[in-house]
Amino acid sequence: MLILGIESSCDETAASVVRDGREIISSVISTQIEEHKKYGGVVPEIASRRHCENILAVTRQALDEAEITLDDVDAIAVTYAPGLIGALLVGVNFAKGLAMASGKPLVPVHHIAGHIATNYLTFPELEPPYLCLVASGGHSHIIEVLSYTKFRVVGRTRDDAAGECFDKCARAMGFPYPGGVHIDKAAQTGDPTEFKLPHPTVAGNEFDFSFSGLKTSVINLVHNSEQKGIELNFNNLAASVQSTISELLTDRTIKAAKALGYKRIALAGGVSANTGVRAALSEACEKNGFEFYMPSKSLCGDNAAMIACQGYYNFLSGITADESLNAVATLSMEDI
Ligand code: KG4
Ligand code: ZN
Numbered sequence: 001m002l003i004l005g006i007e008s009s010c011d012e013t014a015a016s017v018v019r020d021g022r023e024i025i026s027s028v029i030s031t032q033i034e035e036h037k038k039y040g041g042v043v044p045e046i047a048s049r050r051h052c053e054n055i056l057a058v059t060r061q062a063l064d065e066a067e068i069t070l071d072d073v074d075a076i077a078v079t080y081a082p083g084l085i086g087a088l089l090v091g092v093n094f095a096k097g098l099a100m101a102s103g104k105p106l107v108p109v110h111h112i113a114g115h116i117a118t119n120y121l122t123f124p125e126l127e128p129p130y131l132c133l134v135a136s137g138g139h140s141h142i143i144e145v146l147s148y149t150k151f152r153v154v155g156r157t158r159d160d161a162a163g164e165c166f167d168k169c170a171r172a173m174g175f176p177y178p179g180g181v182h183i184d185k186a187a188q189t190g191d192p193t194e195f196k197l198p199h200p201t202v203a204g205n206e207f208d209f210s211f212s213g214l215k216t217s218v219i220n221l222v223h224n225s226e227q228k229g230i231e232l233n234f235n236n237l238a239a240s241v242q243s244t245i246s247e248l249l250t251d252r253t254i255k256a257a258k259a260l261g262y263k264r265i266a267l268a269g270g271v272s273a274n275t276g277v278r279a280a281l282s283e284a285c286e287k288n289g290f291e292f293y294m295p296s297k298s299l300c301g302d303n304a305a306m307i308a309c310q311g312y313y314n315f316l317s318g319i320t321a322d323e324s325l326n327a328v329a330t331l332s333m334e335d336i
Pocket of ligand 2: 137
């Protein structure tokens with residue numbers, strides 16, 4: 001079965017063709033990063049306009065590279081939530097038009113479920129149930145993947161997402177947007193022991209995260225040093241930020257796995273590209289005798305192959321949408 005996936009929830013316009021939920025036939029991503037860099041973050045209005053300009057060409061290219069036409073596709077999957085509303089609306093309306101013109105079924109996909117599905121594209125043998133840590137620019141969740149289409153969120157961030165924390169700390173150090181990858185690079189030659197950063201815990205749920213205190217302490221440290229004319233070693237600071245975020249994510253995930261009896265753990269989301277996070281969770285899983293899965297680096301960031309993959313499983317479960325499908329900016333995984 002061939003699924004055409006379409007993704008436009010943030011600053012990547014993407015389209016992909018995936019066979020039987022596991023095999024990527026084509027995957028085209030048009031990124032807007034260079035344009036948003038000037039503003040230090042994504043400008044929603046600009047993102048929507050660029051999606052509008054690019055989505056047809058990106059989709060045409062995905063079909064061409066797969067050497068198929070719309071006629072050969074079995075269903076059209078699209079990200080409808082969560083994300084920037086104007087950006088999502090472009091993809092949703094485009095997919096609705098394609099579905100109407102071709103008479104193919106329309107399949108709505110939750111963006112986070114899509115990130116989780118990157119592991120199915122990387123590991124053909126992986127099947128639910130398992131526990132998944134999803135860390136991206138907008139989300140940090142520990143999720144029970146009960147089946148391909150049923151999820152239970154057991155831990156979440158109370159404030160900033162892990163990716164947002166990486167990006168804001170990077171900005172304070174003068175790295176361009178999106179800064180996570182620059183922290184990753186700088187950390188490779190840094191010493192994580194020079195700066196002791198806070199490891200905040202939150203009351204109420206031991207699997208929840210909080211990253212705003214860490215972010216604020218890094219911003220204050222950089223600004224106070226600037227005012228006093230003290231030059232900080234940003235490689236060391238980047239290494240501290242990365243190891244602190246990695247420890248926080250790993251600690252809560254392993255705790256949740258032990259408490260809930262999971263022996264299989266997966267990682268997903270843009271932050272899953274981070275060298276420190278990948279190593280920390282991988283080592284902790286090995287130490288505890290858990291199986292560990294993480295997406296190949298090329299699938300960590302936003303893409304449409306993950307939407308086509310999750311779309312396949314949604315379609316098999318009978319999850320389709322009619323012409324009234326709308327985009328939703330905020331939607332819990334449990335409400336899909
Ligand atoms: O999943 P994603 O592409 O978009 C959202 O759905 O939010 O995640 C983007 C986030 C950004 O915060 C970006 O800085 C972060 O993932 N990221 C990284 C790395 N690569 C991307 N963070 C740390 N290290 C990286 N190597
Ligand atoms: Zn994402």
